[in-house]
Amino acid sequence: MAEITMLEAIRAALFEEMERDPAVVALGEDIGVYGGAFKVTEGLLAKFGRERVIDTPISETAIVGAACGMSYLGLRPVVEMQFMDFIACCFNQVTNFVAKSHYRWGAPVPMVLRGPSGGGVHGGPFHSSSTEMHFVHTPGLKVVYPSTAYDAKGLLKSAIRDNNPVLFFEHKFLYRRIKEEVPAGDFTLPIGKAAIRRQGRDLTIVSYGAMLHASLEAAAALAAEGVDAEVIDLRSLLPLDREAILGSVRKTNKLLVVHEDTRTGGIAGEIAAIVCESAFEDLDAPIARVTGLDTPVPYAPPLEQRFLPNAEKVAAAARELAKY
Amino acid sequence: MTHAAVLLARRGRVVIVAKTMRMKGPAQHDAAEYVPAAMFEYWKTQDPIARYEAYLTEHKLWDAAKKSEIDARIERELDVDQKFAEESPMPPPELAEQGVYCDGCHTIEADWRRPKQELLPPASCVEAVWRVTDFGAFVPPAPAAKPAVAAAAGRVEKLGAKPAPAPVAALPATPEPAEEQPLRVPFGRGPKDRAFERERLEKQEKRGKAFVKHRRDKRGKH
Numbered sequence: 001m002a003e004i005t006m007l008e009a010i011r012a013a014l015f016e017e018m019e020r021d022p023a024v025v026a027l028g029e030d031i032g033v034y035g036g037a038f039k040v041t042e043g044l045l046a047k048f049g050r051e052r053v054i055d056t057p058i059s060e061t062a063i064v065g066a067a068c069g070m071s072y073l074g075l076r077p078v079v080e081m082q083f084m085d086f087i088a089c090c091f092n093q094v095t096n097f098v099a100k101s102h103y104r105w106g107a108p109v110p111m112v113l114r115g116p117s118g119g120g121v122h123g124g125p126f127h128s129s130s131t132e133m134h135f136v137h138t139p140g141l142k143v144v145y146p147s148t149a150y151d152a153k154g155l156l157k158s159a160i161r162d163n164n165p166v167l168f169f170e171h172k173f174l175y176r177r178i179k180e181e182v183p184a185g186d187f188t189l190p191i192g193k194a195a196i197r198r199q200g201r202d203l204t205i206v207s208y209g210a211m212l213h214a215s216l217e218a219a220a221a222l223a224a225e226g227v228d229a230e231v232i233d234l235r236s237l238l239p240l241d242r243e244a245i246l247g248s249v250r251k252t253n254k255l256l257v258v259h260e261d262t263r264t265g266g267i268a269g270e271i272a273a274i275v276c277e278s279a280f281e282d283l284d285a286p287i288a289r290v291t292g293l294d295t296p297v298p299y300a301p302p303l304e305q306r307f308l309p310n311a312e313k314v315a316a317a318a319r320e321l322a323k324y
Numbered sequence: 325m326t327h328a329a330v331l332l333a334r335r336g337r338v339v340i341v342a343k344t345m346r347m348k349g350p351a352q353h354d355a356a357e358y359v360p361a362a363m364f365e366y367w368k369t370q371d372p373i374a375r376y377e378a379y380l381t382e383h384k385l386w387d388a389a390k391k392s393e394i395d396a397r398i399e400r401e402l403d404v405d406q407k408f409a410e411e412s413p414m415p416p417p418e419l420a421e422q423g424v425y426c427d428g429c430h431t432i433e434a435d436w437r438r439p440k441q442e443l444l445p446p447a448s449c450v451e452a453v454w455r456v457t458d459f460g461a462f463v464p465p466a467p468a469a470k471p472a473v474a475a476a477a478g479r480v481e482k483l484g485a486k487p488a489p490a491p492v493a494a495l496p497a498t499p500e501p502a503e504e505q506p507l508r509v510p511f512g513r514g515p516k517d518r519a520f521e522r523e524r525l526e527k528q529e530k531r532g533k534a535f536v537k538h539r540r541d542k543r544g545k546h
Contacts, residue, residue, distance in 0.1 A: 298420045306417035
C-alpha cells in the first residue's frame with residue numbers, strides 16, 4: 001500500500017466510482033481540460049470523455065440546476081465547487097430545490113457537491129470560508145467533512161452512492177499536507193459515524209476537518225503534561241453522531257469543541273445543546289469551545305493566524321478545562 | 325470606433341458591447357496554457373495599448389524618447405509603491421477583529437444629482453393601483469372581414485351557416501382526448517409516485533368488479 005495525499009485519495013475515489021458506475025458524471029468549472037483549480041480532477045476528462053466530465057460555464061446556479069436535472073434522470077452527478085465559498089451563488093438551488101426535492105416531490109437527488117473549503121493558505125475572505133453550517137441547518141442535505149486521506153476516499157465513495165444530496169467538504173489546507181496509506185481498491189465508510197482518534201479519560205475534544213489535526217497535536221502536548229484527552233473526529237456534521245459525543249462525555253465528563261468555522265452558529269453550539277439535553281448530569285465543567293473569530297477570514301498572515309484556531313489555542317483551552 | 329460610439333451616445337441612450345481578451349492567466353500560478361497560441365497572436369494585433377502607441381507614433385504625437393520617458397516614470401512609481409508595501413510592517417493581529425461592521429466609522433450620504441424633494445411626499449406620491457389594462461383580459465377579435473380565429477369559425481359552423489371559406493388558415497382541430505390518457509408521472513421513481521399509480525389501478529379494478537357485479541345482480545333478478 002502506498003502513502004497518498006488527501007487530494008490523491010479524493011481523485012482515486014472519483015476515478016474508481018466513475019469506472020464502477022457509468023451513471024456517475026462530473027461537472028464543474030475548469031474540471032476537464034484544466035484538471036480543476038487544485039488538480040483534483042486531473043486526468044478525468046482523458047479517461048471518461050466529454051459526456052461524463054463536463055466543463056461548465058461560470059454559473060454555480062446553472063451547474064447545480066443541471067446536476068439536479070441529471071439526477072432526476074437517474075444519473076449521479078458529482079459537482080465541483082471551485083471553492084466552497086462560491087456555493088453561496090447557488091444557495092437557492094441547493095437549499096430550496098435540491099434539499100427539498102425528495103420531501104416535496106418524492107424525487108430523490110443523488111448528487112454530490114464537493115469542493116475545497118477552509119483557510120490557512122492565505123486565500124483571503126473569498127477563498128477561505130467555512131460554509132458548512134449554512135447547510136447543516138438545511139434538512140434534506142447531508143454534510144460530510146473528512147479529515148484524513150483514508151476517510152476522504154471511503155466517505156466520497158459512500159457520498160456518491162448515497163441516494164441523497166451530499167455536501168462533501170475538503171479542507172484545502174489538508175489537500176497535500178497529510179499523507180497516509182490508503183487501500184487501492186474499493187471500500188466505503190458509513191456517513192454519520194464519528195471516529196475516536198485518540199482514547200482519553202480527562203476530557204473530550206470534538207473536532208473535524210483541519211482542526212482535528214490541531215486538536216490531536218494539542219492532545220499530544222497535553223499528554224506530556226499528564227492530561228489525557230480523548231479526541232473525536234466528527235467526519236459527518238449532518239447527520240451528527242450524537243452517540244459518539246455523548247458516550248465520550250459520559251466517560252470524561254468534560255467537553256471542548258474545536259472548529260475553524262466562525263463562533264456564532266458553529267457546530268459547537270449544537271453539540272453543546274445536545275450534551276446539555278442528554279448528558280447534563282455527566283458534566284463536571286462548562287462546555288468550552290475554540291473556534292474561528294466572528295469575522296470573515298482575513299488575508300494578511302498575522303491576521304489569519306489570529307483568526308484560526310491552532311494547537312496552542314486548543315491546548316490552552318483544554319488545560320483550563322482540565323483544571324476546572 | 326470609440327469616437328463613433330461617443331457620437332452615437334450623445335444622440336441618446338446606447339449600449340456599447342466591448343469584447344475584451346485576458347492576455348494572461350487570472351493569477352501568477354496560471355500561465356494560461358489552455359488558451360490556443362493562435363488566439364493570443366490574434367488578440368495581440370487587437371491590443372488597444374499597442375495600437376494606441378502605434379497611432380501616436382504614426383501621427384508624430386510622440387517619439388521614442390518620449391515613450392521611454394513615460395515608461396521610466398511608470399516604473400519609478402511602481403518601484404516606490406512596491407518598496408513602501410514591502411517595507412511596511414505586517415498589520416497587528418488584533419486588527420483581524422476590527423471592521424466587520426460599520427459602527428459610525430463612515431458617513432454614508434448619497435450623491436444626489438437631483439432634488440431630494442422629488443423622492444419625498446408629496447412629490448413621490450402615486451395612486452397605488454395596477455395600471456395595466458389588458459393584462460390577462462380577453463380581447464375579442466376586431467370585427468374584421470377575415471375571421472382569423474379558429475374558434476370563431478367553429479361557432480359559425482354550429483349556427484348552421486356556411487363554414488368559413490378556405491383562406492382562413494384554421495388552426496388544427498384539437499385532437500379528441502384519448503379514452504385513457506397515459507398517466508404522466510413526473511418522476512416515476514419515488515415512493516409517493518408509486519403509491520399514486522397503485523391507487524389508480526386499484527380504483528380501476530374496483531370499478532371494474534363493481535360493474536360486473538352490478539350486471540350479474542341485474543341478470544339474476546330477471
